[in-house]
Amino acid sequence: MKIESLRRLRGPNVYLSRPAVVARLRLGRLTGVETCDVTGFPERLLRALPGLAEHHCAAGAPGGFVSRLRGGTYFGHVTEHVSLELSQVIGRDVSFGRTVSAGEPGCYDLILECPVDESPGSDVPRELLEAAVELVLAVEQGGTAAPDLSELAARAEREAAGPSTRSIIAAARRRGIPVERFDDLSLLRLGWGNRRRLAWAAMTDRTSGVGIDIAGDKQVTRRLLDEAGVPMPVGGAARTADEAVGWLDRLGGPVVVKPRCGRQGEHVALHLRTREEVELAFAEAGRDVIVERQLGGRDYRVLVVAGEIVAAAERITAHVVGDGVSTIDVLIEKVNADPRRGVGHSRVLTRVAAEPRTLRRQGLTGDSVPAEGVVVELAATGNLSTGATSCDVTDQVHPDVARLCLRVTALLGLDIAGIDLRLPGIDEPLPPVDGGEEVTAGVIEVNAVPGLRMHLAPVRGRSRDVGDAIVRAMFPAGSDGRIPTVAVTGTNGKTTVARMTAHLLADNGLRVGLTTTDDVRVDGRVIYRADATGPLSAQMVLGDPGVQAAVLETARGGLLRRGLGYDWSDVGVLTNITADHLGQDGLATIEDLAHVKALVAERVRDGGTLVLNADDPWVRSLVDRPRVRADRKRIVWFSLDEGPPVLDEHLAKGATAYLLRDGWVVQQTGARRTPLMRAAEIPGAYGGAAPHVVANALAAIAAARALGAGQEAVCRRLAEFDPAVDNAGRGTLLRLGNVSVFVDYAHNPAALAATLRTLHRLWGPDRCVAAVTLPGDRRDDLLAACAQVIADSVSRAVLYDDGDLRGRTPGEVSSLVEREMRARRPLLTAVRAAGWHDAVVEALRLAGPGEVVLVLYEKLAPVLGLLAELGAVPAGEAVPALPGRGPRSSASPRSSLMGNGHVPVPGYHS
Known part of the structure; x- marks a missing residue:
């Protein structure tokens, strides 16, 4: 039994609305074996992992999995549950799992939930699955020992978002603001497009770099604040041991020595009274230090966000309390047993450790046994990073202290700051600074990227939602940070609908981001060439601060292999669902394909709009799916046909549809029809000879109107759509x-x-002569169906294979297509070419005057390049004269093609 592959679904997916991994598991010799076939297996597994007894499984109650285990279940299912339990053991809180057949005996896909903010590059899921496989195999062989996952647990904790970052993430999600953690860092991307903001822990993209540098240099901070009359302890910088000792001589003890550019209380030494102590502290602090008078009083931190005091805490240094029996080392072990304490900043409290200097100052060692009730300090500073705790005092802050903190933050030019103070009490007024007297209370430090843990989980007092304060500052007035977003899916028509929609929205200078099968575009310019229909491409657009609206073509492959690249859209468009890609990614039937495409409909926000093709039965069926929740969305149908009963019911309710009626594209709301433009005049429809393009336009109009585009603007912009430029490769006509x-x-x-x-x-x-290539990753029956369609419509064909054979052998696809075409039409002229270049040249040679060559391509640019070299020029919308008729163009509408006698095409092309 082994894990063959693993892929991560980073966003909402067909299994659940959260990230997941899909692991391909091959059972090997355990294929067909059930747990009840292995004597004692259930009991041994439960001894190794007692927590499995609480798993519900299909029973919906604790013990459900145990019943399956004892009654007999396959080992793929067992591995799923063991993986989930091991995740819990290492503190990775996930609960969803599913095991499905991968289509062959003994091969399964395990779908397992991932923590929503776990890095997509983390190896933890794979290692957990491998540990689960090893454990299951060991138990099957008679073992009962659970694996040692301590190292993996430590790594998972290190990679997890810390408390400060988690608080910002949680606050953003409560507000409906899209938020994504970048890799395993504390860097967050919040919002989309031109409303996107960045935060790194308690620092935002508006935090002043100058302010950070000032706060990072304690001497510059001291001088700047001192000159502004801010009360601060007397002292200054020292670059040599003699200078540091000189400050001690001038000030007298006790003094504080701290690194000039230190952080998190590292190498800060307090209570120094002798030359030897100062010299040692100077060396440990890095030989570039601040020496200052140690102020008496209590240690406070005040958090300022966007000119507002949002939290204040008193910091209590790390300590233990004697019980008259235990040594200090044992007391420390007891304190660190608190599950809230962890290494570094991963948990709300940090594990404590005794500083030898601090113990020596108290005449103690780790082996000392303090009397009952005696408090032993373990660290000199009140930093949470040294194990300190906090008490909330936000409601006690005196107005004088509040004004001082706001003034200090403004003086440094910071939007977020943590002000450290030494005061007799934070609820007492501050005396004015007297130039002739030494300061006894005041500011001791300013932190540009303050930790939030002390405010989120104080040992005493009320927890403060400081993450929400930061989010409110970044997104004022209730903004959700979103931009208008359209997602387009279906089998055919996706690219054209997406391009048309983006074109319609790009009015009055609106900058639209667009992803399609061919590229990513921002404001009409290509920024990235690739098949850009997956989540990474969506994030490329949504993360671009220049984008004001997004149109995202969303294809099957990305949905299945990576999930969605967004959480919710405003508009979802489903063009049609027809046979394609069957046999790939576990898709066996059109119903399977519909299930995947339905995800786009499911992830339209409440109150958003679903634009659906009323002529396609599979699309019509989506509104009945419970997860689509159509009752919470606005449904807008589009149709070329007057037949679907769903339209009559829809319009009878006074709802809106976009229809083809008597040669016109119309918007119909209830019984009221508003003509928009003649269908024959739609660019790319070739005077109405391409009704599928009319259907694409209907969908695009519906999507743009759903986002508030005006009727006149939509009609004007649609008339300006240039297929040769804006939709190259989709019905491009050349001469x-x-x-x-x-x-x-x-x-x-x-x-x-x-x-x-x-x-x-x-x-x-x-x-018509056709130069034909078809993708090799399609099933043989789909390739055969394509060949039969071509054979019915052309008398001459040149066949060639894609450059990317997609698992086929050279010549395999073209041979299959030729065989099927000849079986369908024995007198067909069919030749095979070595590649796309020879195929295009040969098809042109076979064509006679007045005929048309259909070129199907794998990659567009080389084909267009060759045709340009041969002298081909754009033909625009001009169309040929049929025998016995004069020439036509799109300016001469052919209503006979677009009236009630037209043939509806539910599965129109892309």
Whole structure:
């Protein structure tokens, strides 16, 4: 039994709304074996992992999995539950798991939930699964010992977001603000597009770099605040041991020595009274230090966010309390047993350790046994990083102290700051600074990126939601940080609909980010060329601060292999669902494909809009799915046909649809129809000969209008859509001498049928030559169906294979296509070419005057480049004259094609 592969679904997916991993597990010799077939296996497994007794499984109650275990279940299912339990053992709080067949005996996919903010690059899920496999195999062989996961637990804790970062994440999610943690850092991306903000722990993208540098240099901070009359302890910088001792001589003890650019209380020495103590502290602090008078009083931290005091805490140094029996070392062990304490900043409290200097000052060692009730300090400073605790005093802050803290923050130019003070009491007024007297209370330090833990989980007093304060400062007035977002999916038409929608929205200077099969575009410019229909491409657009609206083509592959790249969209468009990609990624039927595409509909926000194709039965069925929750969304149908009963019911409720009626694209709300433009005038529809393009336009209009685009603007922008530029490769018409060339990406039966019908309408039957390639990762029956569609529509064909064979052998796809075409049409002229270049040249040679060459491509740019070299020029919207008729163009609408006699095409092309 072994894990063969693992992939991570980073966003909402077909299994659940949270991140998950999908692991391919092969059972090997345990194929077909059930747990009840292995004597004693359930009991041994429960001894190794007692927590499995609480697993519900399908029973919906604790003990459900144990019942399955004893009654007999396959070892893939067992590995799933063991993985979940091991996750809990290491403190990784997840609960969802599912085991499904991978399509062959003994091979399963394990779907396991991941913590929502776990780094996508983390190896923890894989190592947990491997540990689960090892444990199951060991128990099957008679073992009962649980694996040692201490090292993995420590790594998972180190990689997890710390308390400060978690508080900001939680506050953002409560507000509905999209938030994503970058890798395993404390860097957060909040919001989308031009509303996107960045935060790194308690630092935001508006935090002043100058302020950070000032706060990071304690001497500069001292001088700046001293000159402003802020009460601070007397002292200064020292770069040599003699200078440090000189300060001690001038000030008298006790003094504090701390690194000039230190952080988190590291190498800070207090209570220094002798030359030897100062010299030692100077050396430990890095030989560039601040020496200052140690103020009396109590230690406080005040947190300022955007000009507001949001929290204040008194810091209590790390300590233990004697019981008259235990040594200090034993007392420390007891304190560290508190589950809230961890290493570093991973938990709300840090593990304590005794500083030898601090113990020596009290005349103690780790072996000392303090009397009952005696408090023993373990560290000199009150930093939580040295094990200190805190008490909330926010409601006690005196107005004088509040004004001082706000003034200090403003003087350094910081939006977020932690002000450290030494005061008799934070509820007492501050005396004015007297230039002739030494300060006895005041500011001792300013922190530019303050820790939040002391305010989130004080030992005493009320917890303060400081993460929410930071989020409120970053997103004022209740903003959710989102930009208008459209997601487009389906089998065919996705790219054209996405491009049209982006074009319609890009009015009045609105900068639109667009992802499609071909590239990523921002404000109409290509920034990245690739198949950009997955989550990484979506994040590329949503993370761009120049984008004001996003249109995301969302394909099956990305949905299954990586999940969605967003949490919710405002508009979801489903063009159609027809046979394609079956046999890939576990998709066996169109129903499976519909289940995947439904995810886009499910993730339209409450109150958002679903734009659906009323002519497609699979799309119509989506509104009945419980997870789509259609009752919470606005449904807008589009249709080329007057037949679907769903339209009559929809319009009878006064709802809106976008329809083709009597040659016009119309918006219909209830019984009221508003003509928008003639269908024959839609760019790329070739005078109405390409009704699938009309359907694409209907979907795009519906999406743009759902986001508030005006009716007149939509019509104007649609008329300006230039298919040759804005939608290259999707029905692109060129002229080469007296031959037309039609370049298209059709690669499944429905798309090919729609394209070839268009060519028949324009050029008539048997006047088309095709240069044909089909993707090798399609099932043989789908390739055969494509071949049959082509054979029915062309008399001459040149066949070639994609450069990327996608698992096929050279010539395999073209041979299959040729065989199926000849079986369908024995007299067909079919030749095979070595590659795309030879195929295009040969197809052009076979074409006669007035005929059209259909070029199907794998990659567009080289094909267009070759055609340009041969002298091909854009033909625009001009279409040929059919026998016995004069020439036509899109300016001469052909209402006969677009009226009630047209043939609806539910599975139109891309």
